[in-house]
Amino acid sequence: MTESDPNTPLSPHADQMRRLTLLWMKAQPAVSAFIASVVRDRHRVEDLTQEVAATVASSFERYDPAHPFTPWAIGIARNKVLHELRSMKRDRHVFDEKLVMGLAAAHEAVADDYDARREALVYCLERLPGHARNVLGLRYVRELPIERIADNLGKTPGSISNMLYRSRQALAQCIRLRLRSEGWHR
Amino acid sequence: MNQPHGLDTEQLIAAYLDGTITDAQYDLFVERLHAQPALLERLAELSQLDRMLTDELSHTDRVELIRLESGDAIDAVEKSDDSGMVLSQLAALEAQAGEVEPIDLTDEIARRESEEKVRQLHLRRAQELRRAGLGGEGSRVYVIPQVVAWLGLAAAIGLVVWLGWPEPSSPSAVPRVDAVQPEQTHVIVARVHSGVDARWSGLSHPGQSRLYRNVPVTLDAGYAEVVFADGAAVIVQAPASFEPTGRNGMRLTAGRITATIPESAHGFTVATAGGLITDHGTEFGVAIQPGGELLAQTFTGLISLAPSDGAGGWDGQSPIDLRAGDAVVARSTGEVQRVEANETAFVREVEYTARQNAGDSPYHRWLAYSYELRRDPGLLAYYTFDHQDESPGALLNRSARSGSRMNGALGLPGDPMTIPRWVEGRFPEKGALRFGVVDQTRARAVVVEGFGGMNLGQSLTLAAWVRTPDAAEDAGGGTLLSLRDAPVRHLSFQLSLFLEGDPYANQIQFGTGNELDADRPNDSFRYSTPRPVAPGGWHLVAVVYEDGVASFYLDGRMVSRSEPVGPIAVTRPSAALLIGTDPYMPNFNRTSRVEAFMGDIDEVAIFDRPMSREEIDQMYQAGRPGR
Numbered sequence: 145m146t147e148s149d150p151n152t153p154l155s156p157h158a159d160q161m162r163r164l165t166l167l168w169m170k171a172q173p174a175v176s177a178f179i180a181s182v183v184r185d186r187h188r189v190e191d192l193t194q195e196v197a198a199t200v201a202s203s204f205e206r207y208d209p210a211h212p213f214t215p216w217a218i219g220i221a222r223n224k225v226l227h228e229l230r231s232m233k234r235d236r237h238v239f240d241e242k243l244v245m246g247l248a249a250a251h252e253a254v255a256d257d258y259d260a261r262r263e264a265l266v267y268c269l270e271r272l273p274g275h276a277r278n279v280l281g282l283r284y285v286r287e288l289p290i291e292r293i294a295d296n297l298g299k300t301p302g303s304i305s306n307m308l309y310r311s312r313q314a315l316a317q318c319i320r321l322r323l324r325s326e327g328w329h330r
Numbered sequence: 331m332n333q334p335h336g337l338d339t340e341q342l343i344a345a346y347l348d349g350t351i352t353d354a355q356y357d358l359f360v361e362r363l364h365a366q367p368a369l370l371e372r373l374a375e376l377s378q379l380d381r382m383l384t385d386e387l388s389h390t391d392r393v394e395l396i397r398l399e400s401g402d403a404i405d406a407v408e409k410s411d412d413s414g415m416v417l418s419q420l421a422a423l424e425a426q427a428g429e430v431e432p433i434d435l436t437d438e439i440a441r442r443e444s445e446e447k448v449r450q451l452h453l454r455r456a457q458e459l460r461r462a463g464l465g466g467e468g469s470r471v472y473v474i475p476q477v478v479a480w481l482g483l484a485a486a487i488g489l490v491v492w493l494g495w496p497e498p499s500s501p502s503a504v505p506r507v508d509a510v511q512p513e514q515t516h517v518i519v520a521r522v523h524s525g526v527d528a529r530w531s532g533l534s535h536p537g538q539s540r541l542y543r544n545v546p547v548t549l550d551a552g553y554a555e556v557v558f559a560d561g562a563a564v565i566v567q568a569p570a571s572f573e574p575t576g577r578n579g580m581r582l583t584a585g586r587i588t589a590t591i592p593e594s595a596h597g598f599t600v601a602t603a604g605g606l607i608t609d610h611g612t613e614f615g616v617a618i619q620p621g622g623e624l625l626a627q628t629f630t631g632l633i634s635l636a637p638s639d640g641a642g643g644w645d646g647q648s649p650i651d652l653r654a655g656d657a658v659v660a661r662s663t664g665e666v667q668r669v670e671a672n673e674t675a676f677v678r679e680v681e682y683t684a685r686q687n688a689g690d691s692p693y694h695r696w697l698a699y700s701y702e703l704r705r706d707p708g709l710l711a712y713y714t715f716d717h718q719d720e721s722p723g724a725l726l727n728r729s730a731r732s733g734s735r736m737n738g739a740l741g742l743p744g745d746p747m748t749i750p751r752w753v754e755g756r757f758p759e760k761g762a763l764r765f766g767v768v769d770q771t772r773a774r775a776v777v778v779e780g781f782g783g784m785n786l787g788q789s790l791t792l793a794a795w796v797r798t799p800d801a802a803e804d805a806g807g808g809t810l811l812s813l814r815d816a817p818v819r820h821l822s823f824q825l826s827l828f829l830e831g832d833p834y835a836n837q838i839q840f841g842t843g844n845e846l847d848a849d850r851p852n853d854s855f856r857y858s859t860p861r862p863v864a865p866g867g868w869h870l871v872a873v874v875y876e877d878g879v880a881s882f883y884l885d886g887r888m889v890s891r892s893e894p895v896g897p898i899a900v901t902r903p904s905a906a907l908l909i910g911t912d913p914y915m916p917n918f919n920r921t922s923r924v925e926a927f928m929g930d931i932d933e934v935a936i937f938d939r940p941m942s943r944e945e946i947d948q949m950y951q952a953g954r955p956g957r
Contacts, residue, residue: 166545173382177378177381180380180381181373181374181377237346237353239363242364243363246363247370247373249370250373250374251377253371253374254375255378261382262382262385262540263539263540265379265382265386266386269387280383280387281387284380284383284384285387289349305344305348305350308344308348309340309341309344312344312379312383313340316375316376319379
């Protein structure tokens with residue numbers, strides 16, 4: 145294996161792959177968040193995200209660099225999700241097309257400052273009491289249903305739901321304040 | 331506000347995201363989303379938070395969560411279950427929202443090692459379950475469509491072409507290429523822990539602290555400390571370009587770094603075109619020099635260097651060990667050359683801390699300046715008067731140019747009575763030496779043997795921070811610095827400050843030339859115009875000698891310029907620099923005490939170039955006690 149000289153021009157294909165990889169790295173969390181806001185099955189969310197990645201790669205030649213990449217990728221995800229929802233018509237909790245379109249636009253709007261928001265989340269999580277953080281962890285890392293968390297901790301599902309709700313509200317507020325203090329307008 | 335279905339809109343969003351929403355609540359939720367499009371943005375924001383929580387918590391909380399999941403810590407959680415605390419703690423944060431505190435991630439990163447081990451155990455267990463066809467919760471078997479596999483392969487190829495860079499595991503190992511899928515590249519492996527006037531390129535926003543694996547960044551200006559996931563702490567000096575290659579390694583393409591490696595990060599690697607450095611528990615510096623060659627230097631411990639094999643890889647078969655004090659220059663051709671270590675070539679932790687705190691603490695302000703001064707190529711000798719427990723009896727020379735060769739010895743040879751006493755210096759954090767007479771023929775002194783061999787030219791700057799005595803009876807001042815051939819009285823230079831009680835009170839004296847030169851009998855000494863020197867305080871005394879004229883400075887301001895004075899006389903190479911007295915006194919058995927300085931000295935700098943007025947003022951402003 146040879147080491148590349150950073151000053152050596154890359155081949156057009158390699159350069160394109162490099163751009164694609166960098167752009168996708170930034171866009172992927174926002175794309176995944178959008179899909180997850182519509183599709184409630186976490187595993188299906190991951191599969192769909194992979195499918196969007198594949199489509200993004202195969203369609204990359206059609207991407208216009210004059211426009212932001214993440215909204216373009218969310219647009220591809222929106223089409224995937226709509227197609228997915230058509231096959232889920234029998235499910236009770238499925239958004240209609242209008243809501244999906246609106247939600248995609250909303251995700252495009254909040255995707256701009258994803259990195260800054262995640263930085264702020266680190267700051268805010270540091271300030272969250274350990275037990276609240278643990279409950280969040282059981283929910284988001286161990287992916288336990290609320291009933292399981294409640295059962296493990298000897299609490300009622302309602303109290304766990306309430307705690308998750310209040311924790312997220314507080315974190316969202318903290319993130320907003322943090323971004324504002326860093327000069328972000330949101 | 332309670333709603334018909336018992337939940338307000340925010341709670342409906344939460345129930346939806348948690349998957350606990352009832353059919354009736356869902357209908358209401360959808361109705362409101364249609365009626366209030368702004369709610370879609372709120373849903374998007376909280377969905378994004380969900381995603382971020384998944385990513386962020388998965389990095390940090392696994393050990394505790396496994397404990398909780400197994401029920402070990404239920405009591406502790408139960409007793410402390412007070413969600414109101416969440417809000418009260420964050421409310422306190424809201425109250426101080428204007429203050430942006432730096433995020434201290436030291437503890438978090440220290441936790442990572444054990445967490446990573448657990449993570450690896452879990453991954454292995456999940457793999458075993460998959461192989462056995464027993465996929466359960468958290469171990470789901472994914473069927474990746476062919477097109478996705480293609481994307482992963484394409485991305486991996488693209489990355490390899492782009493990076494051209496394998497993550498090395500050891501100097502002797504064959505470089506390895508990780509197949510990287512797009513989502514796997516977005517891996518946070520290091521953080522910007524702090525910065526000093528740092529300006530970056532390659533970060534998505536000014537406050538970003540996360541650094542991703544194999545994503546290059548550039549520090550355009552200032553200094554920064556980067557902490558890797560395994561605990562390695564790296565100080566980066568701008569301009570520098572690098573990329574983390576993993577949680578315990580980096581690639582340096584430009585600039586210089588200093589790495590401090592704790593036990594958890596032994597094996598930390600720094601890859602460069604000139605070679606691959608692997609740490610074995612140490613502190614070391616790495617620089618890419620202007621010609622592209624690698625400079626590696628070990629401060630403590632041991633590192634090994636696998637030199638370039640001349641073909642773009644590294645020769646892992648014949649690594650070169652570098653121990654404390656060793657330094658090498660290595661080229662991409664594979665050529666390696668040992669060089670003399672240079673203590674000031676790299677910014678180490680103490681200097682970085684000084685630069686960080688320079689705005690808050692006078693001591694750190696001076697220390698940061700002091701480190702900068704050490705790199706001045708015109709600095710012949712520099713004594714900062716730090717009391718060194720590990721080298722008692724020595725006054726260490728901090729000049730990068732002359733180094734330990736010009737260390738001083740406390741006291742005249744064989745005469746312990748002449749050893750000056752350590753006292754507190756300008757700042758509580760540093761020392762000073764108290765000088766004065768011992769008896770009618772001896773004075774306390776610092777002796778720097780062989781200073782006469784420094785090949786002085788005809789330009790000179792002498793500077794010393796001195797504290798004059800409080801009591802009038804101890805006043806009188808005396809000689810601060812002196813370099814002369816005592817027997818023949820060739821005088822390279824002499825700097826004195828005289829105080830009340832002396833015929834030359836409140837004047838700075840500079841001497842040079844030959845006192846016995848019959849043709850120039852009065853050309854050896856010049857005096858500044860008198861300038862009152864308050865007793866008991868710290869003062870910066872300086873003289874700049876250029877074109878045969880001496881300019882006198884007190885506390886950063888020029889006092890006066892002299893009439894022409896004799897040229898700097900050439901002494902024997904063995905002639906000693908004396909600090910705090912003059913050889914005139916012990917050698918000629920003078921009884922006058924004016925040759926011995928009565929007071930404290932806590933910094934001496936000698937340059938073989940003239941310093942400008944601005945530089946002298948800067949020296950004063952940086953070094954004065956108080957803010």
